[in-house]
Amino acid sequence: MLVLKNIVKDYSAGDARVEALRGVDLEFGDSEFAAILGPSGCGKTTLLNIIGGLDRYTSGDLVIRGKSTKQFTERDWDTYRNHSVGFVFQSYNLIPHQTVLSNVELALTLSGVSREERRRRAAEALEKVGLGNQMKKKPNQLSGGQMQRVAIARALVNDPEVLLADEPTGALDSETSIQVMEILRQVAKDRLVIMVTHNPELADQYATRIIRLLDGKVVSDNAAGTEGTGAEETAAENEAGRKTSMGFLTALNLSLNNLMTKKGRTILTAFAGSIGIIGIALILSLSNGVNRYIERVQRDTLSSYPLQIDERTVDMTETMAGLMDIDLEGKERADGKVYSGGRVTQLMSSWMSGVTENDLTAFKAWVEDPANDIDRYVSAVRYEYNTPLLLYRTDLDKPLQVNPSTVMESSGMADMMSMMGSGTGIQETMMNTTARRMNVFVPLLDNDELLKSQYAVLAGRLPEAMDEVVIMLNSRNELSDYTLYSIGLRDQGELKNQFEQLMRGVPIETEELEFTYDELLDMRFRMLVNTDVFTKTGALWTDNSGDADYIARKLEDGMELKIVGVVKPAKSGLFSESGGIGYRTELMDYLLTKVRESEIAQEQLANPETDVFTGQPFSAVAQDALTLLDTMEVEDFMEMLESKGLIPAGMIPKEYRMFLTKDLLRQFVGQGVMMISGNTLEANLEKMGISDPDKPASVYIYPKDFESKNRIAEKIEGYNAQAGEEHAVRYTDYVGLMMDSVTTIVNAISYVLVAFVAISLVVSSIMIGIITYISVLERTKEIGILRAIGASRRDVSRVFNAETLIVGFAAGVIGILVTLGLTVIANIILSNLTGIPDIAALPPVAGVILVGISMLLTLIAGIIPSRIASRKDPVVALRTE
Ligand code: ADP
Ligand code: MG
Numbered sequence: 001m002l003v004l005k006n007i008v009k010d011y012s013a014g015d016a017r018v019e020a021l022r023g024v025d026l027e028f029g030d031s032e033f034a035a036i037l038g039p040s041g042c043g044k045t046t047l048l049n050i051i052g053g054l055d056r057y058t059s060g061d062l063v064i065r066g067k068s069t070k071q072f073t074e075r076d077w078d079t080y081r082n083h084s085v086g087f088v089f090q091s092y093n094l095i096p097h098q099t100v101l102s103n104v105e106l107a108l109t110l111s112g113v114s115r116e117e118r119r120r121r122a123a124e125a126l127e128k129v130g131l132g133n134q135m136k137k138k139p140n141q142l143s144g145g146q147m148q149r150v151a152i153a154r155a156l157v158n159d160p161e162v163l164l165a166d167e168p169t170g171a172l173d174s175e176t177s178i179q180v181m182e183i184l185r186q187v188a189k190d191r192l193v194i195m196v197t198h199n200p201e202l203a204d205q206y207a208t209r210i211i212r213l214l215d216g217k218v219v220s221d222n223a224a225g226t227e228g229t230g231a232e233e234t235a236a237e238n239e240a241g242r243k244t245s246m247g248f249l250t251a252l253n254l255s256l257n258n259l260m261t262k263k264g265r266t267i268l269t270a271f272a273g274s275i276g277i278i279g280i281a282l283i284l285s286l287s288n289g290v291n292r293y294i295e296r297v298q299r300d301t302l303s304s305y306p307l308q309i310d311e312r313t314v315d316m317t318e319t320m321a322g323l324m325d326i327d328l329e330g331k332e333r334a335d336g337k338v339y340s341g342g343r344v345t346q347l348m349s350s351w352m353s354g355v356t357e358n359d360l361t362a363f364k365a366w367v368e369d370p371a372n373d374i375d376r377y378v379s380a381v382r383y384e385y386n387t388p389l390l391l392y393r394t395d396l397d398k399p400l401q402v403n404p405s406t407v408m409e410s411s412g413m414a415d416m417m418s419m420m421g422s423g424t425g426i427q428e429t430m431m432n433t434t435a436r437r438m439n440v441f442v443p444l445l446d447n448d449e450l451l452k453s454q455y456a457v458l459a460g461r462l463p464e465a466m467d468e469v470v471i472m473l474n475s476r477n478e479l480s481d482y483t484l485y486s487i488g489l490r491d492q493g494e495l496k497n498q499f500e501q502l503m504r505g506v507p508i509e510t511e512e513l514e515f516t517y518d519e520l521l522d523m524r525f526r527m528l529v530n531t532d533v534f535t536k537t538g539a540l541w542t543d544n545s546g547d548a549d550y551i552a553r554k555l556e557d558g559m560e561l562k563i564v565g566v567v568k569p570a571k572s573g574l575f576s577e578s579g580g581i582g583y584r585t586e587l588m589d590y591l592l593t594k595v596r597e598s599e600i601a602q603e604q605l606a607n608p609e610t611d612v613f614t615g616q617p618f619s620a621v622a623q624d625a626l627t628l629l630d631t632m633e634v635e636d637f638m639e640m641l642e643s644k645g646l647i648p649a650g651m652i653p654k655e656y657r658m659f660l661t662k663d664l665l666r667q668f669v670g671q672g673v674m675m676i677s678g679n680t681l682e683a684n685l686e687k688m689g690i691s692d693p694d695k696p697a698s699v700y701i702y703p704k705d706f707e708s709k710n711r712i713a714e715k716i717e718g719y720n721a722q723a724g725e726e727h728a729v730r731y732t733d734y735v736g737l738m739m740d741s742v743t744t745i746v747n748a749i750s751y752v753l754v755a756f757v758a759i760s761l762v763v764s765s766i767m768i769g770i771i772t773y774i775s776v777l778e779r780t781k782e783i784g785i786l787r788a789i790g791a792s793r794r795d796v797s798r799v800f801n802a803e804t805l806i807v808g809f810a811a812g813v814i815g816i817l818v819t820l821g822l823t824v825i826a827n828i829i830l831s832n833l834t835g836i837p838d839i840a841a842l843p844p845v846a847g848v849i850l851v852g853i854s855m856l857l858t859l860i861a862g863i864i865p866s867r868i869a870s871r872k873d874p875v876v877a878l879r880t881e
Contacts, residue, residue, distance in 0.1 A: 001028050001029055001030045001064075001065065001161065001162070001192050002026075002027070002028040002051060002062065002063070002064060002162065002192065003026070003027045003028075003061075003062070003063040004024050004025060004026040004027070004050075004051070004060065004061075004062055004063075005025060005060050005061040005062075005063065006023045006024070006025055006059070006060040006061075007021055007023065007024040007025075007047075007050060007057045007059075007060035007061075007062065008021055008022060008023055008024075008057065008058045008059045008060050009021035009043070009046050009047075009050060009055070009057055009058050009216070010058045019216055020043040020046040020216055021043045021046055021047060021050070021057070021216040021217075022215070022216040022217050023060070023216075023217065024047060024060075024213075024216070024217065024218055025218070026211065026218065026221070027223070028162075028192050028194065029192065030161070030191070030192060031188060031189060031190055031191055031192060032188065032192050032193070032194075032208055032209055033184065033185060033188035033193045033195070033206060033207045033208045033209070034192070034193065034194045034195070034207060034208070034209040034210075034211060035195050035196075035197055035202075035203035035206075035207035035209070035210050035211070036048070036194065036195065036196045036197070036211045036212075036213055037197060037198075037200055037203055037210060037211070037212050037213070038212055038213035038214055039214070040198075042213045042214050042215055042216065043213060043215075043216040044166070044196040044213055045166055045196065046216075047196075047213065048164050048166050048194065048196055049875050050062065051085075051162070051164060051194060052081060052085045052087055052162070052164045052788070053069075053072075053077045053080045053081045053085060054081065054087070054787070054788055054874050054875055054878075055874075055875045064080065064084070074792065074793065075792060078790050078791070078792040079790070080790075081787075081788065081789065081790040082107065082110050082111050082158065082789060082790020082791075083111060083158060083160065083790070084160050084161050084162060085160050085161075085162050085163075085164060086107075086152075086154070086155025086156055086157075086158065086160040086162070086163045086164070087155055087164050087165075087166075087788045087789070088148070088151045088152050088155050088163065088164070088165035088166070088168045089151065089165075089166050089167075089168075089878070090166055090167035090168065090170040090171055091171065091881075092139070092144070092147040092148055092150070092151045092171075093151065093781065093784070093785045093788070093878065094139040094147055094150055094151060094154075094785075095139075095254075095782050095785060096138065096139055096140060096261070097138070097257045097258045097260070097261040098138075098139075098254070098257055099135065099136055099137065099138055100126065100131065100134055100135050100136070100137050100138070100139065100142070100150050101119075101122055101123070101126070101135040101136065102257070103139065103150060103154055104122040104125055104126055104150065104153050104154045104157050105118045105119070105122040105157070106154070106250075106254075106786075106789060107154060107157055107158050107789040107790060108121060108122065108157055108158060109246065109247070109250045110246050110250075110789060110790050110791055110795065111158060111790070112247070121157055122135075122153075122157055123135060125153040125154070125156050125157040126150070126153045128153065128156070128183075129149040129150070129152050129153045129156075129183055130149065131146060131149055131150060131153065134146065134150075143176075144171055144172050144176065145172055145173075145176030145179055145180065148168055148169075148171075148172060148176075148180050149179075149180065149183065151168075152165075152168075152180070152183055152184070152187070154789070156187060158790075160191070161191055161192060162191065162192045162193075162194065163184070163187055163188075163191060163192070163193045163194070164193075164194050164195075165184065165193065165194070165195040165196065166196045167196050167197055167198060168180055168184070168195060168197075169181065169197065169199065169202065170197075170198060177199070177202060181202055181205070181206045184206065185206050188208070195207065209221070209222055209223060210222055246791055246792075246795035246798060246799075248798065248802065251795070251798040251799045251801070251802040252802045252805075252806065254799050254802070255799055255800070255802040255803035255806055256802075256806060258775075258779065258782075258803065259803065259806055259807070265771075266807065266810070267810075269767070269768060269771050269807055269811075270807055270810035270811040270814050271811070271814055272764055272767060272811075273764040273765070273767070273768050273807065273808065273810075273811030273815075273854065273858065274764075274810075274811040274812070274814040274815035274818065274854070275760055275764060275815070276757055276758065276759075276760040276761030276762075276763070276764050276765075276815075276854075277761065277811060277812055277814075277815025277816065277819075277850050277851075277853075277854050278815045278818050278819050278822070279753075279757030279760060279761075280754050280757050280758065280761065280850060281815055281816060281819035281842055281846070281847065281850055282819050282822060282823070282826075282840070283750050283753045283754055283757060284750070284754070284842060284843070284846045284850075285819060285823050285826075285840040285841055285842040286750070286826070286839065286840050287746050287747065287749070287750035288841060288842070288843050288846070289838070289839040289840045289841045290746050290839060291743055291746060291747070292841065293836060293839055294739055294742060294743055294746075297739075298706055298736075298739055305735050306380075306382070306700040306701055306702045306703070307700070307701045307703070307709065307712060307713065307716075307731065307733060308698060308699070308700050308701075308731060309358060309360065309363065309698065309699045309700075309701075309716075309729050309730075309731040310358065310697065310698045310731070311357065311358055311360050311386075311695075311696070311697045311698065312356065312357055312358070313356045313358065313730055313731060313732065356730045358729040358730060358731075359723075359726065359727045359729070360695060360696050360697070360698075360699055360729070361692075361694050361695045362723060362727045363699060363719070363723075363727070363729050364383065364694060364695075364696055364699060365694070366719055366723070367381055367699065367701070368381075372715065372719070373715070374701075374711075374712055374715045376704075376708075377703055377704055377708035377709075377711045377712050377715070378701055378702065378703065378704065378708070378712065379447055379450050379702045379703065379704045380445045380446050380447035380450055380702040381446070381699065381700065381701050381702070382443060382445060382446055382585065382699075382700040382702070383585075383696035383698070383699055383700075384443065384696060384697050384698040384699075384700070385588065385592060385691035385693075385696055385697050386686065386689075386691055386697045387530060387588070387591060387592060387595060387689040387690070387691040388403060388404045388439070388530070388689065389403045389441050389527060389583070389587070389588070389591065390403065390404075390527060390528040390529070390530050390532075390533075390689075391403040391441060391525050391526070391527050391528075391561070392525065392526050392527075392528070392551070392555055392558070393487055393488050393523060393524065393525055394524045394525065394526050394555060395522070395523060395524040396488055398548065398552065399526075399548075399551060399552050399555050400487075400488045401551075402440060402441075402486055402487045402488065402525065403439060403440055403441045403486070404439070405439070405440055405482070405485075405486040406486070406492065407482060407485045407486050407492060407495065410492040410493075410495065410496055439580070440482070440483050440486040440487060440580045440581055441469070441580060441581050441582075441583055442472075442580050442581070442582055442583075443582070443583060443584075443585050443588060444462075444463065444470070444582040444583060444584055444585070445702065446585050447702070448462075450702065453570065454569060454570055454571075455472070455567040455568065455569060455570055456567060456568055456569070456570045457565055457566075457567050458473070458477075458517065458565075458566045458567060458568060459517035459521065459565055459566040460517075460521060460563075460564045460565025460566060461564055461565045462564070462565060462567065463564050463565070463582070463583070463584050464564075465584070465586075466584055466586040466587050466590055467559055467560065467561050467562060467587070468561070468562050468563075468564045468584065469525070469561050469562070469563055469564070469581050469582060469583045470563065470564060470565045470566070470567055470581070470582045471520050471521075471563060471565070471566045471567070471579075471581055471582075472566075472567050472568070472579045472580055472581065472582050473566065473567070473568040473579050474568065474569070474579045475568055475569050475571075477568060478579065479515075479579050479580075480579055480580075481510065483579060483580055483581075484513070487523065487581070489513070489515065489523075490513065498510070517566050520563065520566055521563050521565075521566070523563060524560070525560070525561040525563070526555045526558035526559065526560055526561065527558050527559045527561055527587075527591075528551070528554055528555065528558050529591065529594040529595055529598060530591070530595050530688060530689030531594075531595050531598035531599075531600050531601055531688050531689065532554050532558075532598075533545040533550075533551070533554070534600045534688070535550075536599070536600070539615060540612070540613060540614070540615055541600050541603075541612050541613050542613075543613075543687075561583070561587075563581075567582075589693075591689075592691055592693055595688065595689050595690055595691075596690060598688075600612060600688060601688055601690050604681075604684055604685065604688065604690075605685075605690070608681050611684060612684065613684070618680055618681055625637075625641060625669075626666060626669060628640070629662055629665060629666070634657065634660050634661065634662060634665060635657050635658070637665070638652065638657050638660070709736075713733070716729065716731075761853075761854075761857060762857070764811070765857035765858055765860065765861040766861055768804060768807055768808065768811070768857075768858045768861050768862065769804075769858070769861030769862055769864065769865060771807075772800060772803060772804050772807075772858075772861070772862040772865040772866070773864070773865035773868065775800070775803060775865070776800060776865045776866070776868055776869040779869075780872060780877045780880045781877065781878065781880055781881070783796050783869055783872050783874070783877045784872070784874045784875070784876075784877030784878035784879075784880070785878070786799070787872075787874030787877065788874060788878060793870040793871070794870065796866075796869050796870040796872075797866040797867060797869060797870035798866075799866075799869075800862060800865060800866030800869050800870075801859060801862060801863075801866050803862070804858045804859050804861065804862030804865075804866070805855050805858070805859055807858055808854045808855035808856070808857065808858030808859060809851060809854070809855050811854045811858065812850055812851030812852070812853070812854030812855060813851060815850065815851075815854065816842070816847045816850060816851060819842055819847075820842065823840040823841065823842060826839075826840045827839060827840050
């Protein structure tokens, strides 16, 4: 069976070499009960470990069934230990956290025996040693003799050919020793048993052969009846083909059982490990929630916000850059020199280039062209014109012009505004656009259905005819004070006082007013056609808009507008509209026609060369002036314009003129940023309120839903591409931009936070690694046992990897569960603070990924400890207590 040929084993302990075995020659038969006797330290254990494949010989050879082991690989040794050898130790070496049955099963698990078979065979082995009724107990619930019998059952369960017992009775009293020896004698009937013992009496009594060892040498051997040593046998049963390997489930089970024995520590570790996960999961919940909320708002509310394309738009980027002194060009500047920076010029030129003219005539034609195929994305299109509705409230002492609003003028704010930046194109553009925005009277959507879905009717109904209007409150049932002042529900004189107070630095207080729906519905409005204010005397026209009596008289024939209802937005959006009074677009269509048909309009349009107010031809002053510019210096030119009264004095203050160049001036004049006076046809038409129906000032396109908005934007891009530079329209989707930037900010903040919290995740992983290392130290003995019963290095590292995976999984799951709990609390707090329900919500995928990350990190952290574990010398491991 086994042949030892001149086995030598040296240990190097520090500098000293210990010769534990110095040439041992032994042969063992198939069934013997050999006892090895010898004083302590003579090399008995070493010999046994070498025979059992637990330790490697330094030189010589161990022949197993005729096969030399010189070329054995680690795996071959593992297989040999698992299939052919059973170990019994003095100190039993049972795994404390496994039941008796599991301890016995373990060797079978390693050789890949099925579960039922395992159970059966383990139970059988325990039955044989008389422990059939103790299988569910843990080792520490047994007596020493019982534990040793469990160890024997474990050694036998694989039906090995060799049973190696190292002082099996060394820790037992004589009575139990005899029990154990009896069992060993039974076992030795059909296999080789090699037992190391101190006790010569027991050896004499039970062993069939006694080998005495002294200082690493055999000194006596009564090898009587040594038959069938097997030296001549060839490797008949080559078991090298049957590899041992521990299934991952076994590894998990082993680790899980081990972890269960120290629940407190495991839970604490997992909890500590979960803190990083909690942090990240919470941040993700919040940012995900906020982003979802933004998206929801976009979907619910913003889809009803139209795409707005204005005749003139202002690109504020350059202006902002100019104001904030941001260097957009990124010029190289070296220290040691002083450079001239641009600020005023930058500002001025940005004002210039900032104003973009959109050709809305062509655009309108495109929008209305069925071939463009945007109809299916559009729920309504609305046009606004520069023609203001001329409306008055007639149920007061004297008529009050309510539209265009007189609030700015009467409060004195308009003066201040014009003082701040007179005559520049950008200011004018902004004023125009703002003025229209600030209009109290706003056109309603052309689509009745959409209108009904967007507004909740509080009193009366929505307008159905041209002369019907409706009061629109904001979602908090308010009318802005601007509206109230405009339509005379608050006294404009009061505003003027307040404005003056403010200018003197006195804080103001406004009392809150309340109105009933009836009070609002009782107001009376009349409309004048814009050209009604002009009268003809002789051949020339005069403007009577300043003549209150004239207006009052005219108003008697004016069209009466009926307030038919009070409404508010059906949904409260993020951007609440300020409210106002809504009229149907038919009213504007009617007005445009009326204006156009008026006598003065007809006359002016028929004679585009002549000013109907003066009877003089429109001057070509601007053109003439510019030709002069070629021959003059800029400063002289400006002075000349001023002295001739062609521009308002101080339009561009003297101190800024040095920044003007001729090119810039030409641009200013050409683009109408700087007006060189003299009436123009355009100015007259604007004064009369004549708008070309084909030339809107703004186009509003209402998308059907959120996706449609993007489709429409794409369509417009397509239009721009084919319309060319000249007719391309530019617009800014401010709401979309704002939402985008909010999303970007939210994301950026959450990434930064996640990065911070990730540090705590790493820290907790390291901690788990350390705890795994402690576990490795604690389970050194177990590692030795596993190796003794045939576990490979990989199996051992697998056990510890399984352990870290379990801890990582527990940490992840605890983290996610705690986060879910915290999100509930966070949501209660947040909904109290913001009124938005269910903001924080962890995306399920993120939860799963975070658990995965937690497992991965702890696995990585555990790799080093688990390698340390797998590298442990099984002999050393078994020696540790
Ligand atoms: P015993 O006969 O008491 O079982 P051992 O086989 O355990 O003796 O030890 C034999 C000799 O080898 C002893 O001198 C012991 O100190 C030495 N020895 C055993 N294992 C090691 C080791 N891992 N490193 C160094 N010396 C060892
Ligand atoms: Mg020993």
